[in-house]
Amino acid sequence: MQLxxxxxxxxxxxxxxxxxxxxxxxxAILNVYDELYKHSDEIxxxxxxxxxxxxxxxxxYARATGKVGVCFATSGPGATNLVTGIATAYMxxxxxxxxxxxxGVSLLGKDSFQEVDIAGVTMPITKHNYIVKDxxxxxxxxxxxxxxxxxxxPGPVLIDIPKDVTAxxxxxxxxxxxxxxxxxHISETRLDHAVRMINKSKKPFVFIGGGGxxxxxxxxxxxxxxxxxxxxxxxxxxxxxxxxxxxxxxGMLGMHGTKAANYGVSECDLLIVLGARFSDRVTGNAKKFxxxxxxxxxxVDAAEMNKNVLIHEGIVGDLKVSLSKIxxxxxxxxxxxxxxxxQEYKEKYPLTYSxxxxxxxxxxxxxxxxxxxxxxxxTEVGQHQMWTAQxxxxxxxRTLLTSGGLGxxxxxxxxxxxxxxxxxxxxxVNIAGDGCxxxxxxxxxxxxxxxxxxxxxxxxxHVLGMVRQWQDLFYGKRYSATVLNDKVDFVxxxxxxxxxxxxxxxxxxxxxxxxxxxTMEAPVVIDCRIGSDDKVWxxxxxxxxxxxxFDEQDLKEQS
Numbered sequence: 001m002q003l004x005x006x007x008x009x010x011x012x013x014x015x016x017x018x019x020x021x022x023x024x025x026x027x028a029i030l031n032v033y034d035e036l037y038k039h040s041d042e043i044x045x046x047x048x049x050x051x052x053x054x055x056x057x058x059x060x061y062a063r064a065t066g067k068v069g070v071c072f073a074t075s076g077p078g079a080t081n082l083v084t085g086i087a088t089a090y091m092x093x094x095x096x097x098x099x100x101x102x103x104g105v106s107l108l109g110k111d112s113f114q115e116v117d118i119a120g121v122t123m124p125i126t127k128h129n130y131i132v133k134d135x136x137x138x139x140x141x142x143x144x145x146x147x148x149x150x151x152x153x154p155g156p157v158l159i160d161i162p163k164d165v166t167a168x169x170x171x172x173x174x175x176x177x178x179x180x181x182x183x184x185h186i187s188e189t190r191l192d193h194a195v196r197m198i199n200k201s202k203k204p205f206v207f208i209g210g211g212g213x214x215x216x217x218x219x220x221x222x223x224x225x226x227x228x229x230x231x232x233x234x235x236x237x238x239x240x241x242x243x244x245x246x247x248x249x250x251g252m253l254g255m256h257g258t259k260a261a262n263y264g265v266s267e268c269d270l271l272i273v274l275g276a277r278f279s280d281r282v283t284g285n286a287k288k289f290x291x292x293x294x295x296x297x298x299x300v301d302a303a304e305m306n307k308n309v310l311i312h313e314g315i316v317g318d319l320k321v322s323l324s325k326i327x328x329x330x331x332x333x334x335x336x337x338x339x340x341x342x343q344e345y346k347e348k349y350p351l352t353y354s355x356x357x358x359x360x361x362x363x364x365x366x367x368x369x370x371x372x373x374x375x376x377x378x379t380e381v382g383q384h385q386m387w388t389a390q391x392x393x394x395x396x397x398r399t400l401l402t403s404g405g406l407g408x409x410x411x412x413x414x415x416x417x418x419x420x421x422x423x424x425x426x427x428x429v430n431i432a433g434d435g436c437x438x439x440x441x442x443x444x445x446x447x448x449x450x451x452x453x454x455x456x457x458x459x460x461x462h463v464l465g466m467v468r469q470w471q472d473l474f475y476g477k478r479y480s481a482t483v484l485n486d487k488v489d490f491v492x493x494x495x496x497x498x499x500x501x502x503x504x505x506x507x508x509x510x511x512x513x514x515x516x517x518x519t520m521e522a523p524v525v526i527d528c529r530i531g532s533d534d535k536v537w538x539x540x541x542x543x544x545x546x547x548x549x550f551d552e553q554d555l556k557e558q559s
Contacts, residue, residue, distance in 0.1 A: 001173075005135045005166040006031040009099065010039050012142040015177050018070050020044045020421050022057040022414075024081075026074025028114065029101035031166040033072075046421060046450060049442040051078050053414035055085020056440070058096045060415025063401045064376060065422040066216065068095045068149050075102045076114030079160070080121065084408060087125040089156040091405025092237060093214055095149035096156040097142075098122075104164040105133050119160050127155035135168040143175065150180040152318075153301045154214055182215075182300075182318030186325055190315050195329045197296050197313060201270035203338045204230040207253060210237030210404065211275015211299060211319050213397045218242070220323035221274060227327060228272070229335045231342040233261035235276050236385075237404040240394035245373075250342060251351070254282035255540045256386040259349035259549050262540070264342050265290050266547035273297040275319045278308035279405070288545035298322050349538075351390055358507055358530055360384055360459050364391040366507075367429055367457070370514055376419050376426040378402065380412040380436030383465035386536040388431050410439025416454045417447060427455070427518065434460040434484055441493065447523035448498025455517045456499075456525045458490055461532045469535050474542075494525035503527045 003011065009032050013021070021043055025033045036045055048054040051073045058069030069089075073082050079100040089096045103112040119131045128148050130141050138161065145157040198204060206228065212221055218241050225232055225248060232242050233253040242249060251258030253265060265271060271293040276282070283289040286309055295311040297304070298319055305314040315322050353361040364387050367375065373393055378401040379385040385402055394400050401419055403411040416430035437458045447454055459465075464482040471479050494501030500522060504510040510528055517524040537551040 001171070002169045003172040004031070004035070004169050005138050005161065006035040008135070008138050008170065008172050009142065009161070009166070010035045010043070011172060011174065012139055013070065014039070014042060015143070015175060016068065016146050017177070018043060018068070020046065020061060021070045021072055022046045022048055022054040022061070022418060023072030024048060024051050024054055024074070024078060025072070026078045026114070028075035028103060028163045029072060031163065032099070032101060044421070046417065046446065048414065048417070048446050050440065051081030052085055052410065053417070053440055053443040053446065055082045055096070055098065056088065056411050056414030057418035057421070058098070059085060059089045059094050060378065060401050060418030061422040062089070062094050062096055063415070064398055064419035066398065067422070068097055068146055069418060070097050070099070073098070073100050074114070075100065076116050079116055079118040083121060083125070085414075086122055086156045086158065088403050088406045088408045088411055090125040090127070092210060092403065093154050094156065095154040097145050097149055098156060098158045100158065100160045101166060102131070102160050102162045105162045108162065119158065122158050125156070126158050129158035129160070131160040132165055133162060135165045135170040138165065138170065139172055143177070147180055182321050184321055186315065186317040186322050190313060191322070191326055191329060193313055194296055194315055194326060197270060197294060198228055198272070198330060199333070202335065203268045204228055204270040204272060204335065205265050205268035205293070206230045206232045206272045206274065207265065207276055208232065208234040208238040208241045208274045209276020210235065212238050212241030215275060215300070215319040216397070217320035217323055218397045220320055220327060223327050224323050224330070227330050227332055229333045229339065230272065231264055231339060233257065233265060235279065235282055235404070236389050236402060238276065239389060239400045240397045243395040244393035245395055248339070250346060252389050254279075254546060255284065256390070256536050256538065257546065257549070258351060259538055260342060260345035262546040262549045263345055266292070266545070268293045271295045274323070275299060277304050280308070283309060284540045284544055284546040288547070358505060358510060358528060359534055360387040360530055361391045362507055363457060363459065363510060363528055364388050364431070366511055366514060368392045370518060371427055371429070374427070375399070376401070376423060376428045378412045378416040378419060378428065378430040380430070380432040381407045381409050382433045382436060383469065383534070383536050384431050384433045384459045409436040412436065413440050413443045413456065416456075417443060417452050420452050420454050429455045429457060431457045432459065433465055434458055434462065434490070435464045437490070438488070442497070444494060444497040444499050444523060444525060451522060453521045454523055455514070456523065458525065458527050459530050460490065460527050461530050461534065463532045465534070466536070468532070472533070472535075490525055490527040499523040499525055501525045501527065503529070505529045
């Protein structure tokens with residue numbers, strides 16, 4: 001049958017099972033929006049307050065559901081406003097398809113009104129991108145984009161469609177979409193070598209990254225850890241792949257990881273890395289990272305092998321498939337003395353914070369208590385992000401949504417809207433600092449417009465907390481451009497945008513406010529006043545090895 005390009009776009013989205021799209025219309029994409037209007041009973045469209053919010057919402061939807069997130073934007077500034085969200089998804093390997101429309105084919109390259117080469121702009125931050133100049137190629141291009149976004153190491157794909165292509169007609173044949181399955185082939189020789197390394201190890205340690213979440217391998221990881229009888233740490237992106245309540249779990253690794261995890265990895269004789277890329281925030285001084293250990297790395301992307309840290313063996317392939325195979329080859333091991341030593345570290349160096357007044361860690365722990373650990377938690381980037389990673393015990397995958405690789409301030413609110421749309425049965429809480437909240441706080445209007453009941457917590461310390469922490473420790477307390485001591489009233493702002501606003505200054509007030517927010521079934525902003533000089537502990541200084549993690553008590557003893 002003959003369909004216009006805009007009809008083909010909608011039909012292809014329906015083929016892919018897309019039920020929600022986030023976006024913002026404009027002249028170049030009007031044909032697509034007109035067709036979307038006719039299918040509003042099949043595809044829900046969320047009009048965000050800004051295109052960046054749409055990109056983050058699509059990302060949050062994808063992280064929460066495991067499906068591909070979809071966002072729309074028009075040409076020129078509409079398309080460029082997606083860029084930060086696309087880069088965020090790219091750095092964390094999140095499957096997103098961004099569809100933009102451009103000026104007509106005959107106007108391309110002529111500096112036409114609202115024209116930009118968005119394919120050129122996004123080339124370094126997408127798995128692949130397309131500009132479709134012939135309507136006959138549109139359906140196949142969209143189908144390819146979804147496969148690329150999901151296949152292997154996931155990531156964002158952009159499709160740019162000139163406006164006249166959305167109006168032109170072509171033959172369209174519906175197609176049944178087959179699921180994208182990981183390849184089953186894994187090198188048996190390398191698997192056998194890995195088993196020998198594990199069997200030989202006396203002090204193994206398991207490090208889990210975001211690949212543990214993306215591959216859906218949490219069940220296989222749990223079985224593997226129990227068979228290997230090894231302590232476990234994770235990256236920010238790996239949280240929830242292994243239960244944070246398990247006795248073998250030692251906390252997060254790296255710059256703000258626990259001393260138990262950092263010391264354990266520094267002393268182990270075999271580091272087993274499951275779907276992690278050795279970020280600098282994890283390794284500290286890479287030359288001294290896990291210097292006593294052989295490193296066994298599992299990753300779907302061969303490019304990650306020996307990229308940041310030299311390894312001894314690498315298993316390339318889907319993590320779920322790899323661990324399924326290795327679990328069949330691995331017998332039950334015992335490392336009682338090693339486990340006991342790590343347990344001593346956990347008991348000697350627990351995470352602690354001041355019991356006086358309202359603090360970030362208290363807020364996170366109270367959220368955990370009241371939600372019974374069953375919330376879907378989203379964060380912005382900074383101190384509040386690290387406190388969330390430290391003090392909320394994530395026990396299931398896809399329950400922490402945060403910008404790890406790019407570190408995008410302003411990510412969380414849009415992502416929380418996407419997450420709630422994808423998993424409406426879950427309580428969704430976005431935890432922000434006041435600096436991050438200012439970035440995209442206009443998305444509270446989106447939450448209010450659609451009555452999307454997300455709970456927005458603002459840890460309001462009137463400073464850019466993480467930057468100030470560095471200034472305090474490493475820049476002689478020169479607080480250059482990090483003080484936000486102005487007259488912005490987040491409660492009035494929330495009310496003006498159509499949401500509820502509550503200000504709290506004590507533990508008891510927060511406890512009552514959050515309990516109330518859980519019952520409201522409406523968007524709520526809780527403005528939490530905390531101290532400007534509260535810090536995230538432990539910490540590893542930039543360029544130092546993770547074995548040199550220090551906390552406030554260490555600083556006092558040194559001075």
